[in-house]
Amino acid sequence: MEYLRNKLMEPIWGERMTEAHVSSVPDDHRHTVALGFVAVRDRVVLKEFSTRLETAPESDLWGDEMWVNDLHLESQYPESDPAWRRDVLTQGLAIVEALLPLMRTASGGRTVQALVSLQSAESTVDPVMDFACGNVRFVTLRASEDDLRTDMDGSDQPAVVVTLG
Numbered sequence: 001m002e003y004l005r006n007k008l009m010e011p012i013w014g015e016r017m018t019e020a021h022v023s024s025v026p027d028d029h030r031h032t033v034a035l036g037f038v039a040v041r042d043r044v045v046l047k048e049f050s051t052r053l054e055t056a057p058e059s060d061l062w063g064d065e066m067w068v069n070d071l072h073l074e075s076q077y078p079e080s081d082p083a084w085r086r087d088v089l090t091q092g093l094a095i096v097e098a099l100l101p102l103m104r105t106a107s108g109g110r111t112v113q114a115l116v117s118l119q120s121a122e123s124t125v126d127p128v129m130d131f132a133c134g135n136v137r138f139v140t141l142r143a144s145e146d147d148l149r150t151d152m153d154g155s156d157q158p159a160v161v162v163t164l165g
Contacts, residue, residue, distance in 0.1 A: 001100065002163045004149050009158040012085045012118070025098050026091045029071060033098045037106035037138075044107045044140050045069055046099075062139055062146045069138035071095060077132055084132035085118050085158065092116035092136045093162070100164045103138055111141040111165025113148050118158040141165065 005013055025033050035047040043061050045053060045068040052068040059067065073091050077084035096114040103112045118134040141147055141163070148161045 001097070003160055004152060004163070005160040006152040006155055006158065008155070009089075009118075009160050012089055012158055013160070014086070025094050026073075029091075029095055032071065033095065036099070036102040039106050039108075043068070044103055044112070044138075046071075046138070061142060065139045066137050071136045073134045073136065075132040079132050081132075088118055088132065088134040089116065089158075089160070092134060093160075095136050096138075096162045099138065100162060103140070104164050107140045111163065112138065113141055113164075114138050114162045115148050116160050116162070117155070120157065 032046060032048045037044050038047040038050055040050055040053060043053065043064050045065060049068050053064060056064050056067040073088045073095075075084035075087040075091075077087055093116060096116060100112055100114050103114075104110065115137045116134065117137075119131045139146065139148070144150075149163065152159060152161060
């Protein structure tokens with residue numbers, strides 16, 4: 001897996017990749033991970049949320065996957081404690097590391113990506129929108145313009161893209 005993070009994620013990332021521990025999937029997402037992905041009408045979607053395709057706004061395959069394959073992450077740390085960012089990042093990466101290989105298999109071996117993003121960075125806290133949360137989104141990379149790595153530093157939120165292909 002290839003990890004690419006934006007500048008806002010750098011101070012949160014810290015020593016994460018050199019730590020010798022195995023993160024576990026948060027309890028509230030274990031069921032989703034256990035079910036994995038399913039291919040539906042050329043889209044690869046989380047099996048648990050496959051019915052979201054029925055309510056997805058008009059889009060292409062990539063947009064549909066972004067809509068359906070969205071997991072919300074929350075930290076038990078309060079917004080006032082900067083440790084929440086590391087907590088949400090660790091949760092997101094544990095989910096990605098468990099699910100991305102399953103998505104690649106369900107896609108028939110295509111390159112797949114996951115985006116882990118946090119609500120805010122310490123350096124760019126929005127006083128109205130600084131919540132101890134983030135999300136993970138999964139997509140199949142079908143064309144170069146779909147590659148999430150191309151606009152990493154255009155985001156105002158800390159983000160990391162994980163690519164498996």
